[in-house]
């Protein structure tokens with residue numbers, strides 16, 4: 545049973561043994577189209593950063609995940625956030641927000657701005673801005689209104705490895 549209290553969840557840095565549960569959660573949250581997204585192209589070449597990636601657990605059950613990846617934007621080091629997913633029955637208790645804030649804080653503490661592809665009405669509340677991302681280019685088709693940046697206003701150029 546999912547408890548409706550975000551404080552009851554345990555948050556951990558992602559470990560190698562979490563990968564199977566995370567794949568199942570991402571299939572549940574995004575469906576079969578998940579691999580067609582431009583973000584997946586970025587994740588194919590970016591270096592995974594488990595120390596900035598977090599899991600939310602209700603007992604032994606994974607209810608949320610966020611991942612972070614090392615990229616460059618026009619040659620400047622940055623992090624790429626995503627995917628972010630919360631189990632449908634565990635949503636709207638703040639878990640997604642907690643995961644975003646943990647991953648973002650870890651990246652910023654290490655001195656990196658963060659880029660993601662997502663909805664500004666959701667990610668804007670955590671400081672992500674479409675205006676700051678206007679000169680950031682993804683390696684494939686994307687709605688530029690969904691490219692968001694946290695922690696920099698001068699990122700310019702193509703996202704690369």
Ligand SMILES: CC(C)(COP(=O)(O)OP(=O)(O)OC[C@H]1O[C@@H](n2cnc3c(N)ncnc32)[C@H](O)[C@@H]1OP(=O)(O)O)[C@@H](O)C(=O)NCCC(=O)NCCS
Pocket residue numbers: 573574626627628629630631634635636637638639640641642661662663665666
């Ligand atoms: C997006 C997601 C991670 C949010 O998880 P969550 O634990 O419900 O997040 P929070 O509890 O912090 O926030 C919930 C609030 O955000 C809102 N919200 C969720 N997705 C939103 C979106 N795309 N745009 C605007 N608002 C959104 C909810 O309606 C809710 O609003 P309320 O507080 O007024 O009720 C979850 O809905 C999910 O896994 N969705 C499917 C995968 C996805 O779209 N991932 C994000 C794309 S990178």
